[in-house]
Amino acid sequence: MFEGLMQALQPSYMFWLTMGVMIGMVVGTLPGLTATMGTALLVPFTFALQPGEGIAMLGGLYVCAMFSDAIPACLVNTPGTPAAMATAFDGHPMTLQGRGQEAIVASCFSSALGTLFGAGCYLVLAWPMIAIALMFGPPEFFWLGVFALTIIGSLAGDSILKGLAGGAIGLLISSVGISHGNELARFTFGIPELRGGVSLVAGLIGVFAVPQVLLMVSELRKKDYIAEYVPKRGVAMKTIREVLYEPVHFLRSAAIGSFVGILPGAGSPIAAIVSYNEAVRWSKDSSQFGKGDIRGVTASEIATNAAAPASMIPLVTLGVPGSSPAAVIAGALMLRGLNPGPELFQTNETLIYSFGWSLMLAGIVTFILGTLFAPLLVKIIRIPLRLLAPLIMLLAMIGSYAIRNNIFDVYIMLGIGVFVFLVKRLGFHPGPIGLGLILGPIIEPSLIQAMYIADATSVGNVFFTGTINITLITITVLSISLVVWSRWKDKAEEHTSAAVEGQSGTQAATTKETE
């Protein structure tokens, strides 16, 4: 392990790592460019480097993209990658309150902490963690997805019914295209392009970016900028202290991120959603979540960034990539004749450990660059809305097109965007729709695989037995009960305060009359 550290600290390794981080900053910031796409594009460049330098560069890109996707999420409510969706829930309200710099520093610092934790797990706990991860089969993934859906309770806004409907609409949109069972074309309505399904990135850009642009246009006559921003001194230190004052929150988010990260196929978006949900559930005062609570930003960012290095654990221990960028890194290693898996651990231990240290260093470099650039980045919100709205629309178009080079994705993105903009006026929150879009492709294949297993035994045996299933079902039920109870309590409090106000009003009127 020490040799790995020495190797990772070599100037050439550090140089390529920093290059990867800087490219990751661009990739994450631009909606539509994902970490997977960035790492894939960078692979040919790594052929000229040592294998260790090459994967350090790819790792740096991956880690930094997981941070920088929070920048557009916080500033213009447009997640750079699907993983930053939960960051936007509180990051953008913070920007609207003039706390944009705070939001970016918080996401940057918590990203660094998450990366350090995830990379620490990679270096120290890889084998025990993988033993637990191997216990996750399709039914467990199904229940994990269902558990993540319970966040709708916190995102629904005023109406839980509309939140549920939004989630269901997202799930339905995600089920368009070829089915996971018998590969039937579903909900294509005679349009051949729909057989390929709705691209997740295009869908998310439609849900978040387009309504935001249309909102900017509609508010143009009332305000010139997204929000006022007055640069303040000491914001970075204050925010860092604020993040550090919540050690339990950090440990919970990091543990969730690392654990979800090692589950192949789950990935950073689900880590962020589960972590956000838990932050809301365990918070003493959850009333500010969704309205600009810094813990919302940190919960999502810590988990996302802990999941990134953790997704490399199944790759180096079993040869199974835990995420799409991990699959690209596996490909890069294989192209150099290094087959990821237990063998590589034995034959090239230094390389494996130096990669772990590089991921850790990437977190630190990301933090330094992110904090340095934060005051500069926040100036985006001072661009006049009349110029910013068309530019974000252009980026949204490019982003949704670039994923599959398919112009039909742009139509879908626009259609979803206009729909969400209109239904927002009816009390819908975009969050549940985005959540449905993200969780649909995780829940449905797991459900169908579990049903195939159930064909051989029984549904009860597959879905309702086993420690992990029972635990996930229990916490799902508890989570739903908690949401119902807290909403009921809020309503009761509202009624009581309204009654008290009414009484005091009547009393005041009576006193006035007597006088």
Place this chain on the structure above:
Amino acid sequence: MQRLFDRDFVTALILFCIGAIFWVDLGANAKDWIFPRLATYLILGVAVALTAKVVFAVIMKRLPDVVRLAREDRPAHIDVLVFVVIVLVYMFVMYGLGFWLASVIMTSAASIYLTLEKTRRNIKLAVVVPICSCIVAYFVFLHVFYVPFPEASWWSGFM
């Protein structure tokens, strides 16, 4: 009459429509359709619950929460409509002019329209900023990330 514009009632109608559109296309095979079927049931269930809520509000004589289009918001609605039209025209023109030229025209046209104080300086900004942004995006996406954008069909080979 106002009840017809009640937020919950309008939502229920929209959900019934969405549910019906997907319901019609549902198939019989359990493994292929169980997931969308559950989601459709959920949408229809919420629509029924919202309708029941509206009926209950009528019985209890509660005031409806009406969707209003205020007169003072009309210019903002027109702005949104014009912006959407510009984007739709752009989607159509893109095939003929090619992605990048159409993008320059769309962003400039939208920026000029959205510039309320049409001074010489503001108009200049509304043209220069989109052109520069499109040039930067062109180089980043086409030459760094190799994304092949639609080329012009009205004069082939152009961007």
